[in-house]
Amino acid sequence: MTSLETRKQLLLTESELNRLHLVEELGLVKEELCRLADKARSWGAVASSATALAARAGAAISGRNGNEERFSWSATLAHGARAALSIWLALRARDR
Numbered sequence: 001m002t003s004l005e006t007r008k009q010l011l012l013t014e015s016e017l018n019r020l021h022l023v024e025e026l027g028l029v030k031e032e033l034c035r036l037a038d039k040a041r042s043w044g045a046v047a048s049s050a051t052a053l054a055a056r057a058g059a060a061i062s063g064r065n066g067n068e069e070r071f072s073w074s075a076t077l078a079h080g081a082r083a084a085l086s087i088w089l090a091l092r093a094r095d096r
Contacts, residue, residue, distance in 0.1 A: 045090040053083035 001009075056079045 042090050042093055046087055049083050049086040049090065053080060053087075056080065056083065 056076065
């Protein structure tokens with residue numbers, strides 16, 4: 001084998017190694033993007049629960065709901081507990 005053929009073979013081998021490393025790195029990027037998407041979904045659930053809780057709190061403070069009827073403090077407490085549980089479960093799922 002001539003030195004030119006040897007050099008060509010080394011370049012082809014290096015190119016193949018670089019391609020394999022790129023494929024591996026793209027797999028790592030894909031995993032990270034999936035992890036970030038999971039976190040975004042968790043934060044979306046938290047934001048949704050917080051918005052619902054804020055709406056309920058606003059309605060409780062004004063003493064009205066969407067139907068312009070007064071509702072009891074026990075109902076407000078139950079809705080608040082449900083919203084807090086949703087937030088807690090979303091945060092717990094995010095940490096896993």
